[in-house]
Amino acid sequence: xxxxxxxxxxxxxxxxxxxxxxxxxxxxxxxxxxxxxxxxxxxxxxxxxxxxxxxxxxxxxxxxxxxxxxxxxxxxxxxxxxxxxxxxxxxxxxxxx
Amino acid sequence: xxxxxxxxxxxxxxxxxxxxxxxxxxxxxxxxxxxxxxxxxxxxxxxxxxxxxxxxxxxxxxxxxxxxxxxxxxxxxxxxxxxxxxxxxxxxxxxxxxxxxxxxxxxxxxxxxxxxxxxxxxxxxxxxxxxxxxxxxxxxxxxxxxxxxxxxxxxxxxxxxxxxxxxxxxxxxxxxxxxxxxxxxxxxxxxxxxxxxxxxxxxxxxxxxxxxxxxxxxxxxxxxxxxxxxxxxxxxxxxxxxxxxxxxxxxxxxxxxxxxxxxxxxxxxxxxxxxxxxxxxxxxxxxxxxxxxxxxxxxxxxxxxxxxxxxxxxxxxxxxxxxxxxxxxxxxxxxxxxxxxxxxxxxxxxxxxxxxxxxxxxxxxxxxxxxxxxxxxxxxxxxxxxxxxxx
Numbered sequence: 388x389x390x391x392x393x394x395x396x397x398x399x400x401x402x403x404x405x406x407x408x409x410x411x412x413x414x415x416x417x418x419x420x421x422x423x424x425x426x427x428x429x430x431x432x433x434x435x436x437x438x439x440x441x442x443x444x445x446x447x448x449x450x451x452x453x454x455x456x457x458x459x460x461x462x463x464x465x466x467x468x469x470x471x472x473x474x475x476x477x478x479x480x481x482x483x484x
Numbered sequence: 485x486x487x488x489x490x491x492x493x494x495x496x497x498x499x500x501x502x503x504x505x506x507x508x509x510x511x512x513x514x515x516x517x518x519x520x521x522x523x524x525x526x527x528x529x530x531x532x533x534x535x536x537x538x539x540x541x542x543x544x545x546x547x548x549x550x551x552x553x554x555x556x557x558x559x560x561x562x563x564x565x566x567x568x569x570x571x572x573x574x575x576x577x578x579x580x581x582x583x584x585x586x587x588x589x590x591x592x593x594x595x596x597x598x599x600x601x602x603x604x605x606x607x608x609x610x611x612x613x614x615x616x617x618x619x620x621x622x623x624x625x626x627x628x629x630x631x632x633x634x635x636x637x638x639x640x641x642x643x644x645x646x647x648x649x650x651x652x653x654x655x656x657x658x659x660x661x662x663x664x665x666x667x668x669x670x671x672x673x674x675x676x677x678x679x680x681x682x683x684x685x686x687x688x689x690x691x692x693x694x695x696x697x698x699x700x701x702x703x704x705x706x707x708x709x710x711x712x713x714x715x716x717x718x719x720x721x722x723x724x725x726x727x728x729x730x731x732x733x734x735x736x737x738x739x740x741x742x743x744x745x746x747x748x749x750x751x752x753x754x755x756x757x758x759x760x761x762x763x764x765x766x767x768x769x770x771x772x773x774x775x776x777x778x779x780x781x782x783x784x785x786x787x788x789x790x791x792x793x794x795x796x797x798x799x800x801x802x803x804x805x806x807x808x809x810x811x812x813x814x815x816x817x818x819x820x821x822x823x824x825x826x827x828x829x830x831x832x833x834x835x836x837x838x839x840x841x842x843x844x845x846x847x848x849x850x851x852x853x854x855x856x857x858x859x860x861x862x863x864x865x866x867x868x869x870x871x872x873x874x875x
Contacts, residue, residue: 397701397708402642403581404702405680406689 417444421464424482429454431476438468438477486660491622491649492517494661495561495587498629500531501669502585505556505676508536508547512566513599514651515589519561541566545573545584552582553690555681557633560584563651564591564605571609577644578613579706580690583636583676584644586614587629590751590802591651592838600839601651603751603802607812613706615645615713616780618750622659624777625649627730630669634720637676641713648779650752652839664728672727714781734778735786739765743772745854746791748817749800750776753835753842757800760847771851782816788824796854797821798831801868805834810868831857832868846871 401407425438438455439447446461447468457468469477489497495518499507507526509519526535534556536547541562552558562570567588577584588606592598606616615635619625625647632645649655664672680688694702714734721732738754739761740746747757754775761771774790776783791797801811810818814832821828831854836842850871 392695392697395698395701397704400698400702400705402679402709403579403690404692404694404698404705406692407680409687411689 416460423464423479441471496521498626499559504559506534506551506558508544514655515563541569545570555678557676561587563589574612581642585632589651589655598838607803618648653752736775738773740772743770745796746772760844784820797828835871
């Protein structure tokens with residue numbers, strides 16, 4: 388989106404609110420919805436990738452060292468990763484930003 | 485040349501003349517013959533269109549949204565419970581600004597189960613953002629379906645259109661109908677040129693969500709679209725009238741100028757009101773009629789200009805208010821009298837529910853009652869009466 392949503396006037400919206408830019412959902416940083424965030428204990432992590440697989444927002448990525456972490460621009464703090472992590476390497480903690 | 489034909493069949497022939505490219509429909513009485521005939525002419529190759537058979541009206545309207553979004557001229561038809569099963573999808577079609585045309589063979593809503601005619605189905609869907617036109621006879625149905633596509637697809641409009649025809653009273657009668665020539669229709673209604681289409685080579689998003697920062701602006705824009713469709717509808721009706729030599733307007737009047745007391749009604753009931761007016765004339769009583777052909781957007785300024793100097797305005801509704809103050813058409817008229825500061829006495833009669841016959845004599849009685857009431861005898865003028873209910 389070329390400008391923030393709250394600056395759009397009604398006549399600036401496209402007919403039917405069509406969005407012509409592909410993948411513009413990326414610009415909407417849903418991380419702001421979060422109250423909890425996942426933290427990884429890399430001493431317990433076995434790099435199985437279940438957290439990456441289960442994340443419904445595709446907000447988890449693999450770092451160069453093979454461990455996983457969350458992109459906090461999009462992680463909504465749902466906790467599915469922590470729930471699915473069977474070696475119990477992920478803990479949900481209060482996000483104090 | 486006129487041809488004697490069942491109005492339902494004529495409606496599907498009109499869709500064929502409009503060269504529809506996609507149809508998704510589910511049969512329901514009294515709309516059945518419309519979609520059956522379309523299915524026949526698609527199957528036998530007379531009409532080059534995709535016919536999607538679906539398992540419900542909810543899916544029918546969903547499929548119509550898909551074909552229209554892909555850029556196909558899309559038609560469907562339904563009645564009563566079918567229209568209500570589509571309900572949530574109707575709002576999506578209008579908000580996505582998809583020019584679908586739907587013939588609604590108006591029928592009473594269950595329960596009690598009734599297959600017969602009234603306007604309770606369309607009145608329950610009146611605020612779904614569709615343009616809504618009402619027809620009085622078979623000829624109007626054919627012409628209105630063709631005009632509906634022109635209106636819907638005009639880039640100044642881009643909204644879906646409902647063409648209402650009374651179930652059985654219109655859908656199942658055989659009438660002499662004058663079909664326009666295909667080449668004239670082609671000239672009047674060129675190929676649909678969509679503004680946006682869903683296509684794998686040109687990805688875009690239709691139906692994204694809006695946060696509270698955007699929803700108000702989105703709905704305001706949609707409201708402006710339906711308000712601004714009114715002059716375009718008038719222009720297209722007048723162009724059609726000129727080209728096809730049959731007069732169409734958003735409001736039509738009968739015996740109007742010199743009458744102090746006038747009826748306002750929609751649909752086939754207007755023919756009986758005209759008969760009543762002719763009978764009244766013989767008794768030297770003058771009564772007029774405004775036929776509302778366009779209900780959404782409501783032509784308030786145009787109707788106000790007509791009602792300005794009238795003494796008694798009788799609004800005929802064909803649906804119950806369901807706990808509201810009055811019938812739905814009355815509510816619009818009452819609001820416009822207030823907005824334009826018109827002092828006419830206003831009356832509301834609810835007639836013809838679930839196929840109950842309404843005869844010219846009923847309207848003559850209404851006229852007599854109203855003319856008496858204006859002498860200050862009646863306390864009824866702020867409420868409605870249901871004609872013919874046994875008490």
